[in-house]
Amino acid sequence: xxxxxxxxxxxxxxxHGPHGRPxxxxxxxxxxxxxxxxxxxxxxxxxxxxxxxxxxxxxxxMGIETIPGLPLWAYSALAIMDTVFVAVxxxxxxxxxxxxxxxxxxxxxxxxxxxxxxxxxxYIGLFLGRSVIDLKLVRTLRLFRxxxxxxxxxxxxxxxxxxxxxxxxxxxVIVFGAAALIVLYVCxxxxxxxEHPAQPEAFSSVLDAMWWAAxxxxxxxxxxxxxxxxxxxxxxxLMLLVALGIIAIPxxxxxxxxxxxxxxxxxxxxxxVADKDLT
Numbered sequence: 001x002x003x004x005x006x007x008x009x010x011x012x013x014x015x016h017g018p019h020g021r022p023x024x025x026x027x028x029x030x031x032x033x034x035x036x037x038x039x040x041x042x043x044x045x046x047x048x049x050x051x052x053x054x055x056x057x058x059x060x061x062m063g064i065e066t067i068p069g070l071p072l073w074a075y076s077a078l079a080i081m082d083t084v085f086v087a088v089x090x091x092x093x094x095x096x097x098x099x100x101x102x103x104x105x106x107x108x109x110x111x112x113x114x115x116x117x118x119x120x121x122x123y124i125g126l127f128l129g130r131s132v133i134d135l136k137l138v139r140t141l142r143l144f145r146x147x148x149x150x151x152x153x154x155x156x157x158x159x160x161x162x163x164x165x166x167x168x169x170x171x172x173v174i175v176f177g178a179a180a181l182i183v184l185y186v187c188x189x190x191x192x193x194x195e196h197p198a199q200p201e202a203f204s205s206v207l208d209a210m211w212w213a214a215x216x217x218x219x220x221x222x223x224x225x226x227x228x229x230x231x232x233x234x235x236x237x238l239m240l241l242v243a244l245g246i247i248a249i250p251x252x253x254x255x256x257x258x259x260x261x262x263x264x265x266x267x268x269x270x271x272x273v274a275d276k277d278l279t
Contacts, residue, residue, distance in 0.1 A: 033099040036092070051092065058085040086122040093119065165257035173250050180217070180246050187213040187239055194232040217243045 035047045058081070064070075065078045093115045100106040107116075166173075188209040195203040202225050203209050212225045216239050227233050 029099045032095055036096060036099065051088075054085060054088050058082070061085075082122070086119050089115065089119050161258060161261050162254075164261055165254055168257040168260075169253040172253055176246075176250055176253075183242065183246070184210065184213050184217055187217065187235075190235060191227065191232060194229050194235060195227050198229050198232075213239070216240065217246055219243050219247065 031043075035043045061078055061081055065075070096106060096112075096115065097103050106112045185206075188206050191212060192203055192206050192209040195209070203212070208225075212227075215222055215225075216236060219240065227236050
C-alpha cells in the first residue's frame, strides 16, 4: 500500500476562478463607460486616441474650409468629413447619457454642454435649412463647432490639475478680480479728469477712459489712446507699476496651487512604488 499523500483535486465550477471565486461579468454599460473614460483594458486607449484624433482633424478642417478659392471637390470632401465627425460626436454624446449614473447631471455639466453645442449647429442647419434662418445666424452657430476643441481637455491630466488649483485659490482670485475692477474704474475716473480737457474726442466720457485703463492695466498698450498731459503721463507710469502687481498676484496664486498639487501627486506616486516593492 502506497504511503504517498493523496491530494484532493479541486475542480472549479463553471463561471468560477481557480480559487472558487466567481468571475464578475461586466455589463455593457460598464464596458462602454470604462472605454469612454479611457480605462477599459482592451479598448480604452484606442477609443481615447480615436476621439482625440477626430477632434484634432475636425478642428483643422474648420480652418481649411475658410481658404478662398478651394475647388468644388474640396468643399464636398470637407462637408462629408464634417458629417462623419458630427456622427461620431453624436454617438459619443448619446453613449455618455446612456451610461451616466445621473444623466441630468451630465447634461448640465460643463462637458455635457460642450458636447451638445459642438453638434447642435449641424442639426439646426440640417432641419431648418439656410433658407429659413439668417445667414449671419448660421455663421454664428458654426462658431460653436470650435467648442469641440474643449473636448480635448477631458483627456488631459493637466486640466484636472488646473481645475483643482482653481478650486483651491478661487476665493482669493475672485476677491482680487473684484478689486481689480474697482481699480480699473477709479483709474478711468482719474485719467478722464486729466485728459478730457486736452483730448475731448479720445476721452469723451469715463466709459471711453475705461478702454484706456483696461489696455494699460493689462500692459497691452495698443497706442490708439494715450495721455498727452504731464499729469496724465505721470499717472500712467503709476498705473503701469500697479498693473505689474495685478498680473503677478493671480499668476503666483495659481502657480503655488499647481506646485502643491504636483507635490501631492509625487508623494502618492512614491507611496505606490513603495507598496509594490513590499508586495
